[in-house]
Amino acid sequence: MKGGYKTNMLRVAIIGCGEFAAHFVPLFQAHPYVENVYVCDLQDEKAQNYKSRFGTEVIATFEDAIAREDINCIAIFTERYSHAKLAIASLDAGKHVYSAVPMACTVDECRQIIEAVKRNKKTYMMGETCVYYPCSMYCKEQYQKGTFGDFVFGESQYFHDISHFPKIYQEDINCYTLPPFYYPTHSTAMILNATGAYATKVTAFGVCDKDERYKDGNNPWNNPFSNEFSLMQLSNGGVARVSECRRIGYKAPSSYISGFYGTQGSYQFSNAQHIVTTLTEKGVDMLDVSDMINPIAMTQNKNDKDFKKNVANHKWQWNSFSPVQNKEKARLPQSYERIPDVNGHMASHQLLIDDFCTGVYEGKMPYVNAWRAARYTIPGIIAHDSAMQGGVPLDIPDFGDPPSDE
Secondary structure (H helix, E strand, O other), X not given: OOEOOOOOOEEEEEEOOOOOHHHOHHHHHHOOOEEEEEEEOOOHHHHHHHHHHHOOEEOOOHHHHHHOOOOOEEEEOOOHHHHHHHHHHHHHOOOEEEEOOOOOOOHHXXXXXXXXXXXHOOOXXXXXXXXXOHXXXXXXXXXXXXXXXXXXXXXXXXXXXXXXXXXXXXXXXXXXXXXXXXXXXXXXXXXXXXXXXXXXXXXXXXXXXXXXXXXXXXXXXXXXXXXXXXXXXXXXXXXXXXXXXXXXXXXXXXEEEEEEEEOOEEEEEEOOEEEEEEEEXXXXXXXXXXXXXXXXXXXHOOOOOOHHHHHHXXXXXXXXXXXXXXXXXXXXXXXXXXXXXXXXXXXXHHHHHHHHHHHHHHOEOXXXXXXXXXXXXXXXXXXXXXHHOOOOXXXXXXXXXXXXXX
């Protein structure tokens, strides 16, 4: 058994019945290792809506869900600042945990989750979509092959303007003013996944927002920033520029690596074009790898007269797989072939749910386990601390690698 904790068929209680969780209920239901799916929400009308849509049993409270012996897994899709508390309580109740990002909003909460995993011998997985984003997968593959040489510098960012968020999010002061770097993993995971490194030191700055909600004392986080930017030193000696923006005039929500540079080659991205440059004995080679990385549906429509507009509005970037994802796609259960449109975030949702279900059922440590989740999350928490101190360089705590064989 590779570092995991085997169980029987999964019986999953989904906590939080908002817009996002609806993408995952059918994936849990269709997975061959899942026996039953339950739903729970503080607002009963939302849970009842899920019951009508998906045929799921409603559980009245989170406390009821973790107390039930027939439920062995908890999937957390609540507000981002509530994840850690629910995850720790679930683990301590003897449940395996799947959590939407982020893992937590403090370093100590990350530590507590890791300790709860070790103490209870249960699986924790954070559903970070970007480890399966084609650009990150491609850079990881080529870096491991040696195409880029030694890693020198990378740039990753998550640009998600608040105007693209659901109305309920915009009306919640806790969500609206959450420090951007408290939701960091859509940017940190890109570079860290591709390099296999972790961040050791950071300096960061923020842009103060003019909205009254960001003024002193007007939000629970005492956060003045809606956009934050950082430079991170990595464990492999390289450097990464990582950005998280919530008030920015950019296209639809987007996570990507804009540049990945090594001593022998580089990758660059701009909108729908992906370019690899390599040094050779004869000079410099430049290769357009867009058709390898872009979703298949995007490539099939690249001559569309409204192509640029549709790319900006993410017409093809939700459900469609990319050729670089074919190897991962091949291990998905056949039952997912019947629901090809139930996917999301560059076709990562199906891969993530299969990671969790297979990991729990077969006793395998999922890729984004508690230790890796902490390495994706903590750099953002410390980056915000740096920004609040005017860019002071700060060391990033690290809880090490996960246990291997048990």
